[in-house]
Amino acid sequence: MENDDELLFAAEEETPQTAFPVAKTPRKPWKIMIVDDEPEVHTITRLALSGFEFEGRPLQFISARSGAEAKALFSEHPDIAMVLLDVVMETEDAGLDVVRYIRDQINNRMTRIILRTGQPGQAPERRVVLEYDINDYKTKTELTAQKLFTSIVAGLRAYADLEIIEQNRRGLEEIINASASIFKIQSMERFVQGVLTQLVSLLRLGENSFCGSGCFASHEEQSLRIIAGTGAFSEDAGKRIEDVLQTPILDDVNTAIVRHENHFSDEYIVLCFMSSNNRGVIYLENSFALNVFDKDLLNLFCANVSVALDNLKLANELERTQREVVERIGAVAETRSEETGNHVRRVAEYCYLLAQAVGMDEAEAQMLKEAAPMHDIGKVGIPDSILNKPGKLSAEEFEIMKKHAELGKKLLSNSKSRLLDASAIVAYEHHECWDGSGYPRGLKGTEIHIYGRITAIADVFDALGSPRCYKGAWTIDKVFAYMYEQRERQFDPDLVDRFLEHREKILEIRESFKD
Ligand code: C2E
Ligand code: SIN
Ligand code: SIN
Ligand code: SIN
Ligand code: FE
Ligand code: FE
Numbered sequence: 001m002e003n004d005d006e007l008l009f010a011a012e013e014e015t016p017q018t019a020f021p022v023a024k025t026p027r028k029p030w031k032i033m034i035v036d037d038e039p040e041v042h043t044i045t046r047l048a049l050s051g052f053e054f055e056g057r058p059l060q061f062i063s064a065r066s067g068a069e070a071k072a073l074f075s076e077h078p079d080i081a082m083v084l085l086d087v088v089m090e091t092e093d094a095g096l097d098v099v100r101y102i103r104d105q106i107n108n109r110m111t112r113i114i115l116r117t118g119q120p121g122q123a124p125e126r127r128v129v130l131e132y133d134i135n136d137y138k139t140k141t142e143l144t145a146q147k148l149f150t151s152i153v154a155g156l157r158a159y160a161d162l163e164i165i166e167q168n169r170r171g172l173e174e175i176i177n178a179s180a181s182i183f184k185i186q187s188m189e190r191f192v193q194g195v196l197t198q199l200v201s202l203l204r205l206g207e208n209s210f211c212g213s214g215c216f217a218s219h220e221e222q223s224l225r226i227i228a229g230t231g232a233f234s235e236d237a238g239k240r241i242e243d244v245l246q247t248p249i250l251d252d253v254n255t256a257i258v259r260h261e262n263h264f265s266d267e268y269i270v271l272c273f274m275s276s277n278n279r280g281v282i283y284l285e286n287s288f289a290l291n292v293f294d295k296d297l298l299n300l301f302c303a304n305v306s307v308a309l310d311n312l313k314l315a316n317e318l319e320r321t322q323r324e325v326v327e328r329i330g331a332v333a334e335t336r337s338e339e340t341g342n343h344v345r346r347v348a349e350y351c352y353l354l355a356q357a358v359g360m361d362e363a364e365a366q367m368l369k370e371a372a373p374m375h376d377i378g379k380v381g382i383p384d385s386i387l388n389k390p391g392k393l394s395a396e397e398f399e400i401m402k403k404h405a406e407l408g409k410k411l412l413s414n415s416k417s418r419l420l421d422a423s424a425i426v427a428y429e430h431h432e433c434w435d436g437s438g439y440p441r442g443l444k445g446t447e448i449h450i451y452g453r454i455t456a457i458a459d460v461f462d463a464l465g466s467p468r469c470y471k472g473a474w475t476i477d478k479v480f481a482y483m484y485e486q487r488e489r490q491f492d493p494d495l496v497d498r499f500l501e502h503r504e505k506i507l508e509i510r511e512s513f514k515d
Helices: 002-014 039-048 067-076 094-105 126-131 145-180 187-202 249-259 292-336 341-357 362-374 377-381 395-412 418-429 450-465 476-485 493-500 503-512
Strands: 030-035 057-064 080-086 112-117 136-139 209-215 225-230 268-274 278-285
Touching (some): 039 145, 067 094, 080 094, 094 112, 145 187, 249 268, 268 292, 292 362, 292 418, 341 362, 362 450, 418 450, 450 493, 476 493
Parallel strands (some): 030 080, 080 112, 112 136
């Protein structure tokens, strides 16, 4: 008994907020399930644990009188922290059935399980304890308040740690996903969401949080809008903060923003940050347990978020500008030769289709689609008399014509942009042939970059089916036949096969972007 008391005391010292709860907002309780066919066990357990708090959060009891009832209740409460589980109920091992259900059937590895049995000496086999991650085993004679306290504290602490690990894992995952596709619009939202998720779990805050930002300079946009949020704010991206917060919280947030001062109270924290163009705010709930180190950490974090946001905005802006420049350059090339603008659009769509068909990841497929319209950009350097010659080119003229590949590469390479790099490859290699008979370098097979092999198919397929100053449009059947005939000659045979598998989709593209 002495020992148990000491243990309990020690636990309380580690978490002083348990002894002096100051939070006024209700805190999410820890769910504890009691499974037992003897009604007294429920009564005694609840009594023994009444008023118990761990890390400032009270307990919520869920009672089940049988194994079957326990299983049913579990689907309603997936977030049960601990189960106090009787072994012998409707059957000799009804309790073990519940354990198997929790771990194997619903795949829950988080909930801590304490087995209890009326018959001493009826301990579960070691195998069961190990295999099913059972955290404690007690006979009912050990149901004293102190022993129960100790078990519950240990169990909740383990559960809270598992929960933090899980939240961190999810936060990290979002950050990683966001950085892999940083040039997509939503990446900022995902980045911020990941960071918030980690923060909430590291500091053991409430799950409701958001990060908002707004422009400084612009006059029409005075409001801060939510970039991303967690918990109750997880669906609020894009909304103005005055539409998701109510007074008096909204007033505190606004005051903090106007004065550019952080606001700390037991219920929530408001952190303000500023960058060259933007001001921002981070709102976090249930901060009553924060100590001075946590607050330092938060301030540091804010400084970093503001830099990261600036960088992300810049990256997004840059990507957008580049895309626009690329489109404009593509348009210039189109007007120079008499090909229509829809040629490059169709080529882009065919490339995207092929990229997806070979399993290229979405971000790269998207990039190739944006790069493909540049394949003939080098034609801007070819004299009109050759480019728009109504008849067949002489051998000499064709030699000059061929220079468009290398010219395009020179125009596009040596930039810092991934998109322009990809475009340079496309321009340089779209006339190479699988059998080595192409130009400008006569590359063979997989020496030709996959971007080049894909664009070659898309370009020729479209050129054949379209009228040119030097030829009429071929019928679609003739075009398909040509593509197949050229597998292993002009084209990568696998790619041609993949391409021809998507006849329907190809015809759809042809139809929606016709001249
Ligand atoms: P383009 O018109 O965009 O054609 C792209 C590619 O589609 C050609 O690359 C070729 O592989 C294929 N292609 C187009 N029309 C035909 C055709 O009637 N028969 C066959 N078998 N393939 C065809 P290529 O040959 O390297 O030509 C590159 C560019 O040179 C062409 O781009 C076009 O701008 C120009 N060009 C090629 N031949 C002539 C020509 O006889 N007269 C004129 N004025 N321009 C030509
Ligand atoms: C709890 O902490 O009580 C449940 C776990 C959760 O839903 O985050
Ligand atoms: C889970 O992530 O699978 C459940 C744990 C939790 O709600 O935090
Ligand atoms: C935790 O209690 O372990 C995390 C904070 C929360 O989600 O309530
Ligand atoms: Fe070309
Ligand atoms: Fe072309």
